[in-house]
Amino acid sequence: MENKIELEKLRHSTSHVMAQAVLELFPGTKLAIGPAIEDGFYYDFNSPRTFLPEDLEKIEQKMKEIVKNDHKFTSREMSKEEAKKFFGERNEKYKVELLENIPDEKVTLYQDGDFIDLCRGPHIESTKQIKHFKLLSVAGAYWRGDEKREQLQRIYGTVFPTKEELADYLNKLEEAKKRDHRKLGVQLDLFSTHEQVGAGLVHWHPKGTIIRNIIENLWKEEHTKHGYQLVSTPHIASEEIYKTSGHLEKYSDMIYSPMDIDGRPFRVKPMNCPNHIMIYKTKLHSYRELPVRYAELGTVYRYEKSGVLHGLLRVRGFTIDDAHIFCKLDQLEQEMLNIFDFTIKFLQTFGFREYDIYLATKPEKFVGSEENWAKAIDSLKNAMEKTKYPYRIDEGGGAFYGPKVDIKIKDVLGRAWQCSTIQFDFNLAERFDITYRDESGKDERVFMIHRALLGSMERFFGVLIEHYAGAFPLWLSPVQVVVINISESQKDYAENVTVSLKNEGIRAESDLSNERLNYKIREATVNKIPYIVIVGDKEKQSRKVSARHSGRDIGQFELNEFIEKLKSELKQKINNT
RNA sequence: GCCGAAGUAGUUCAGUGGUAGAACGCUUUCUUGGUAAGAAAGAGGUCGUGGGUUCAAUUCCCACCUUCGGCUCCA
Numbered sequence: 001m002e003n004k005i006e007l008e009k010l011r012h013s014t015s016h017v018m019a020q021a022v023l024e025l026f027p028g029t030k031l032a033i034g035p036a037i038e039d040g041f042y043y044d045f046n047s048p049r050t051f052l053p054e055d056l057e058k059i060e061q062k063m064k065e066i067v068k069n070d071h072k073f074t075s076r077e078m079s080k081e082e083a084k085k086f087f088g089e090r091n092e093k094y095k096v097e098l099l100e101n102i103p104d105e106k107v108t109l110y111q112d113g114d115f116i117d118l119c120r121g122p123h124i125e126s127t128k129q130i131k132h133f134k135l136l137s138v139a140g141a142y143w144r145g146d147e148k149r150e151q152l153q154r155i156y157g158t159v160f161p162t163k164e165e166l167a168d169y170l171n172k173l174e175e176a177k178k179r180d181h182r183k184l185g186v187q188l189d190l191f192s193t194h195e196q197v198g199a200g201l202v203h204w205h206p207k208g209t210i211i212r213n214i215i216e217n218l219w220k221e222e223h224t225k226h227g228y229q230l231v232s233t234p235h236i237a238s239e240e241i242y243k244t245s246g247h248l249e250k251y252s253d254m255i256y257s258p259m260d261i262d263g264r265p266f267r268v269k270p271m272n273c274p275n276h277i278m279i280y281k282t283k284l285h286s287y288r289e290l291p292v293r294y295a296e297l298g299t300v301y302r303y304e305k306s307g308v309l310h311g312l313l314r315v316r317g318f319t320i321d322d323a324h325i326f327c328k329l330d331q332l333e334q335e336m337l338n339i340f341d342f343t344i345k346f347l348q349t350f351g352f353r354e355y356d357i358y359l360a361t362k363p364e365k366f367v368g369s370e371e372n373w374a375k376a377i378d379s380l381k382n383a384m385e386k387t388k389y390p391y392r393i394d395e396g397g398g399a400f401y402g403p404k405v406d407i408k409i410k411d412v413l414g415r416a417w418q419c420s421t422i423q424f425d426f427n428l429a430e431r432f433d434i435t436y437r438d439e440s441g442k443d444e445r446v447f448m449i450h451r452a453l454l455g456s457m458e459r460f461f462g463v464l465i466e467h468y469a470g471a472f473p474l475w476l477s478p479v480q481v482v483v484i485n486i487s488e489s490q491k492d493y494a495e496n497v498t499v500s501l502k503n504e505g506i507r508a509e510s511d512l513s514n515e516r517l518n519y520k521i522r523e524a525t526v527n528k529i530p531y532i533v534i535v536g537d538k539e540k541q542s543r544k545v546s547a548r549h550s551g552r553d554i555g556q557f558e559l560n561e562f563i564e565k566l567k568s569e570l571k572q573k574i575n576n577t
Numbered sequence: 578g579c580c581g582a583a584g585u586a587g588u589u590c591a592g593u594g595g596u597a598g599a600a601c602g603c604u605u606u607c608u609u610g611g612u613a614a615g616a617a618a619g620a621g622g623u624c625g626u627g628g629g630u631u632c633a634a635u636u637c638c639c640a641c642c643u644u645c646g647g648c649u650c651c652a
Binding site: 010050051052053117136137138139140141142145146147148151152153154156157166182186187193194195196198199247250251253254270272273304305306307308309310312350399400401404418421423425450484487488489491511514515517519520521522523524525526532534537546548551 | 578580581588589604608609610611613614615625626635642643644645646647648649650651652
């Protein structure tokens with residue numbers, strides 16, 4: 001813990017030194033704020049200079065000088081009014097605005113060398129302690145995080161107590177870059193987007209589609225086992241339905257413009273819930289039937305601002321692994337528990353074993369009764385307590401229509417990704433007047449849950465690519481085995497082996513190209529194919545195969561023996577589900 | 578949407594006010610090679626799109642599209 005505080009002091013002090021360097025290099029620059037953040041620090045500036053990537057090096061050089069000069073960090077207290085005058089004279093309008101929002105009468109200023117900044121501190125003793133730092137990027141950022149206010153220039157950087165830690169961190173960034181799903185998507189021929197089609201609209205290539213289909217098939221199977229009924233609904237709907245749901249009013253920015261069909265406005269669907277509700281409402285439901293669970297891999301289209309689009313993680317057309325559960329209030333807790341277990345089990349299939357779980361409670365603006373909110377939150381909490389998984393409360397972070405539990409999955413690099421979400425909904429049940437008939441023959445309001453295990457196929461695929469760095473486990477690999485002949489005389493045998501593997505349901509390909517063995521092994525390796533089968537004259541004569549796995553020669557096998565090996569590995573994976 | 582950067586061959590990139598180049602990939606030929614790149618030849622580009630300046634624009638200017646780093650947003 002002590003270390004953490006020290007680290008934060010170091011980061012924060014480095015941000016001061018950076019600001020100091022920027023002021024020296026680019027006079028006229030105004031200071032905004034410069035906090036320590038996870039993994040480093042930033043400082044926001046309003047500068048006549050538009051910072052270029054090349055400037056970062058200059059700033060780093062200047063920082064090194066300041067560090068060398070061994071300036072002590074000293075603090076002094078002054079009254080708020082004094083401080084306002086001080087910064088006012090220096091034309092530091094952001095500092096003055098900050099001061100106006102500080103309730104205390106006294107404030108502290110920190111100084112190192114000629115540089116003085118409004119700052120709560122604490123700081124390290126001297127700039128000399130800043131040894132291992134690096135400036136990373138320039139970006140725009142709104143003053144006070146408000147998009148209506150002016151945009152500042154933000155410089156991000158990082159700093160560590162030791163050279164090794166800095167090197168480790170920079171390596172981690174490099175590693176993350178190598179795993180970038182956008183890069184691997186091209187390299188491994190998994191997906192693409194096209195300027196001619198439009199931003200955020202994903203094309204899944206054959207190899208990506210193989211993976212998607214494996215996930216979808218498993219998803220459907222598991223949902224059937226877990227008491228869900230699969231449904232399928234249209235991609236466009238009369239605007240009417242989104243008026244009823246309230247989405248048109250609340251989220252009009254997100255929903256694409258109407259198209260005219262027979263003089264009626266239609267919309268491309270932005271969510272699946274209204275359609276599932278339509279199916280629910282086609283008949284009367286007895287309390288005995290509940291919970292009713294409809295699941296659909298439902299493709300939706302939403303207008304996302306151009307600047308937020310990001311590979312597969314933020315797109316405009318995507319398939320939600322959606323389900324809606326219609327139940328009674330007293331079933332909420334059990335349903336929640338079921339969904340949570342199901343989600344975790346499903347995520348574990350893909351090797352995600354660490355989670356950040358958030359339970360989001362009632363926001364300021366909400367629909368539904370206080371009473372129902374309280375009961376629903378109780379059910380969520382009770383269920384979460386029973387799961388024994390640690391979770392955090394996100395106070396006021398719920399949707400306006402209900403509380404929710406979000407599960408962020410952590411990949412091998414420890415990065416968290418929002419995928420799964422379980423949301424209660426007090427809004428739609430009311431608006432669509434969905435009911436069930438209770439024991440006494442009375443119609444009662446249904447409680448509705450939205451949930452997605454993976455979030456969307458697109459986002460989950462993106463996370464999955466980065467998680468595995470494109471080296472998918474055997475059961476997900478688009479190509480599981482590549483069969484390589486050493487020279488032309490084993491072409492026939494290699495083809496036979498490939499066909500035998502294919503007949504056993506193994507995704508095998510042969511590489512019979514006129515290249516050397518080394519070349520073909522390299523090719524298969526960079527394409528991250530799990531098993532490489534090599535057949536030369538020796539294998540052809542003995543009717544065996546040689547195999548490679550994870551970059552190593554794993555010896556010779558009878559063909560049947562090799563097939564059994566693959567099958568048992570696949571079986572094991574699926575049993576882990 | 579906002580601030581900034583960028584868009585040249587299938588991919589990764591170099592380059593230029595006088596209509597372009599490398600590497601890998603692809604095709605063909607030679608090579609028949611035993612565990613991460615054998616050799617040669619060839620094909621391949623409306624230099625993101627539209628407009629402007631100019632004798633001449635891929636290069637300069639403007640707009641738009643797309644991508645990237647962030648911000649804001651994310652039912």
